[in-house]
Amino acid sequence: MTEFHVPTIDIGPYLVSGATARTSPDCAEVARRIDQACREVGFMQVTGHRVADSAIEGLAAALDEFFSLPLERKAAYRRDAGDNRGYAPPKSESLSMSLGVPPAGMMNDFYEAFTVGAEAGWYPGLDLPRSSYAPNTWPDAAPGFRAAVEEYFSEVTYISRVLLTAMADALGLDPGYFDAMTDHSIDALKMNHYALPEGEIELAGELMGMGAHTDFGILTVLWADQVPGLQVLGSDRRWHDVQPADGALLINLGDAMARWTNDRWMSTLHRVNPPIVDGRILRRRSAAFFFDGNHDAVIEALPGCYEPGQELYPPITVAENISAKVAGLKTGRAPAGADREAARVLAATAPSSAPAAPSAAPARPRVER
Ligand SMILES: O=C(O)CCC(=O)C(=O)O
Numbered sequence: 173m174t175e176f177h178v179p180t181i182d183i184g185p186y187l188v189s190g191a192t193a194r195t196s197p198d199c200a201e202v203a204r205r206i207d208q209a210c211r212e213v214g215f216m217q218v219t220g221h222r223v224a225d226s227a228i229e230g231l232a233a234a235l236d237e238f239f240s241l242p243l244e245r246k247a248a249y250r251r252d253a254g255d256n257r258g259y260a261p262p263k264s265e266s267l268s269m270s271l272g273v274p275p276a277g278m279m280n281d282f283y284e285a286f287t288v289g290a291e292a293g294w295y296p297g298l299d300l301p302r303s304s305y306a307p308n309t310w311p312d313a314a315p316g317f318r319a320a321v322e323e324y325f326s327e328v329t330y331i332s333r334v335l336l337t338a339m340a341d342a343l344g345l346d347p348g349y350f351d352a353m354t355d356h357s358i359d360a361l362k363m364n365h366y367a368l369p370e371g372e373i374e375l376a377g378e379l380m381g382m383g384a385h386t387d388f389g390i391l392t393v394l395w396a397d398q399v400p401g402l403q404v405l406g407s408d409r410r411w412h413d414v415q416p417a418d419g420a421l422l423i424n425l426g427d428a429m430a431r432w433t434n435d436r437w438m439s440t441l442h443r444v445n446p447p448i449v450d451g452r453i454l455r456r457r458s459a460a461f462f463f464d465g466n467h468d469a470v471i472e473a474l475p476g477c478y479e480p481g482q483e484l485y486p487p488i489t490v491a492e493n494i495s496a497k498v499a500g501l502k503t504g505r506a507p508a509g510a511d512r513e514a515a516r517v518l519a520a521t522a523p524s525s526a527p528a529a530p531s532a533a534p535a536r537p538r539v540e541r
């Protein structure tokens with residue numbers, strides 16, 4: 173069995189300014205390593221990204237400020253399921269239903285989340301549908317939240333665009349190939365908080381932090397606490413634990429990239445187990461920035477990525493794919509056309525490489541607050 177490994181790539185060369193920097197041998201090496209990671213794993217970690225430590229610390233503090241509010245206060249920031257904005261309480265969503273796979277025990281995921289994203293007004297002059305560009309809700313009960321989240325959002329948007337440039341190079345495409353598909357991109361930041369209330373520990377064996385899914389867009393930049401829980405499905409059909417290295421951001425590919433590349437690059441399945449260390453459930457935070465592309469961009473196999481007649485996916489717009497999957501996770505309505513990934517979830521071998529599954533924990537797990 174080949175060993176599972178999430179490669180670490182220093183993207184610093186792509187952040188050097190100057191007209192010729194992008195054609196440097198250093199950038200070529202970064203692009204080569206990205207291509208290899210995208211073909212073999214679909215996950216990588218990037219260093220040299222220049223997202224300021226203060227922006228990351230601000231984001232973490234914003235999560236704490238908001239999620240430590242009482243549930244009733246947080247619940248005031250719930251939004252209609254179709255908007256994909258605002259607060260989602262614990263056990264209100266099920267990510268595996270984005271693939272039409274019911275969760276084990278039919279219980280929703282235990283994460284709570286707050287989502288912000290691109291608004292129509294960010295792209296003046298365009299007539300954009302509210303369904304993909306809904307206005308944000310900002311929680312006035314957490315006064316520091318908005319400024320910190322906006323700062324992180326803008327930094328990570330920039331890094332996503334740099335990464336897409338490197339990916340275009342890695343795929344041998346013209347510079348700017350993706351520009352027309354990303355100039356009014358639907359981007360969203362989903363901030364997740366995994367914490368089980370004391371009384372519900374008995375259920376821990378059946379609960380998922382977040383069910384198995386692929387991300388829906390082009391690429392995801394994931395910041396997470398260095399706490400176990402995240403697992404990635406390897407090509408060996410086993411779940412592998414993944415934690416970010418110091419200062420690194422995790423990057424994974426979403427459905428659009430798998431469809432563009434006709435599965436040459438992988439939209440890798442991942443999930444979050446209850447974070448357990450020494451029989452104790454730890455609190456865990458993460459923030460997934462989804463760089464999704466224009467709502468009306470048609471996603472179909474890229475030139476050079478398929479032989480005629482070998483296309484694995486029919487064309488679909490970014491918004492059609494995302495809306496169907498968001499409806500699945502929020503309302504339990506299974507999306508059409510997710511059968512390839514759903515089959516991979518169902519084929520995954522049950523035992524994980526996690527040090528201790530909840531049911532096998534030596535002592536009864538308890539929550540650390
Ligand atoms: O919490 C994590 O590490 C993963 C979050 C995630 O996969 C998501 O929000 O899509």
Ligand SMILES: [Fe+2]
Nearest residue numbers: 386387442460
């Ligand atoms: Fe995800």
